[in-house]
Amino acid sequence: MKIIHHKADTRGNANHGWLKSRHTFSFANYHNPERMNFGVLRVLNDDIVSQSQGFGSHPHRDMEIISIPLEGDLKHKDNMGNETIIKAGDIQVMSAGTGVMHSEFNNNPDQPVKFLQIWVIPNKMNVEPRYGQITVADNAKPNDFQQIVSPNKDDEGVWIHQDAWFHLAKFDQGVAKEYKVKQEGNGVYVFVLEGKAKIGDQVLEKRDGLGISDTDSFKLEALENSEILLMEVPMSLPQ
Template sequence: MILHAANTRGHANHGWLNSHHTFSFASYYDPERVHFGVLRVLNDDWIAGGTGFGKHPHDNMEIVTIPLTGALEHQDSMGNKEVLHAGEVQAMSAGTGIFHSEYNAKADEPCTLLQIWIFPEERNVAPQYAQTYYDVEAIKREWHAVVNPMGKGDGLGIHQQAWFNLTRIPAGERRDYALRRPENGVYFFVIEGGISLDSQALGTRDAAGVWGQESFAVTATEDAYVLAIDLPLQLPKMG
């Protein structure tokens, strides 16, 4: 198990943007925290009203955005112009290259989100973009996949053998997570509340990477909202 406590993350406060980085990002660099398997970036962002990220490029990365509060406006070089709200998820395959911008869609209140980057299993695919509402009732009952490999589920598809699963667990309830592929590991990130992961306590914004078992015991020590990213441990060969 690899533990990443919330208070050990990188931190950058630019006024308009307050961002916590689980993995090395921008001016934050820790050689021990560059990636977990194909998971490269997990940023926990607060964006002030009426501000955001201007147009900038990406390539050869699968980018998943999960808004937590407020609304985020997305525009890109493929002609998409959308607003993303809590209860939705966005997946973008940068592939051969894409430009996009992300702004808080509201002038008078902040928005918060998780943005997660995954190394793709294939380089230079055609860029694509999608967003959808997920079943907020399903995440109260189960580990509900909101993102999955292309053609392998009802969530948004990405070019990697990775599943993004959300769940809400009432205090005192146990909800084990079953691994999707034996060669994968799981990165658990506690969005809210607290859990015991195979007897390891994790609080709000704490995270842990685990592997080597078919399932993992998760018990809510208080009402908990949790993201589990089931993903390959080996980086793809990009030769």
């Protein structure tokens, strides 16, 4: 088993006033050649957007973009005709494909919105742009791995153009479960949203990340009541 540990306070830091963002991997003005990606997981941004502020309309292409709100309400609008609100308990996916324009704003006038923005390099380029949104809280699985992203249109969660599976783990203190890697050659990036967890001898605090590869399974133990995001992705970049 190979592991790479990213402590929360070693992430890139951007403060634009209205936007505070921590970057696990190189992004915008944060560049670290040792932190470009974990397999096809290219971006993991931990964003806080001030009241009624946000990102104006901007383009993306050939990327699977996943947004997971943690607190507050985020308003999305795009040139595909979608205008929606996503909030904690929801998950949004956008296949940028041949190109899409979208904007994201804090829909709350009295509180910041906190969300994760995750980019996954797709296994198919130049696809037709697509938008999807579901409420994953409706199918919460306490003390188990709840699948929220998969490569399959008919499977649980949203689907993306990549052999990747994301799970949320909301574990009570003392709960330990084995995660089994779904596809040979994949790795798993574990990101602690709340609480404290342990994998092997490695203790993970809030907002720590741990990349795990070259194994077919590992045990995740909650040392406190914890919420943890597991992102299983191919480790080989598309050719």
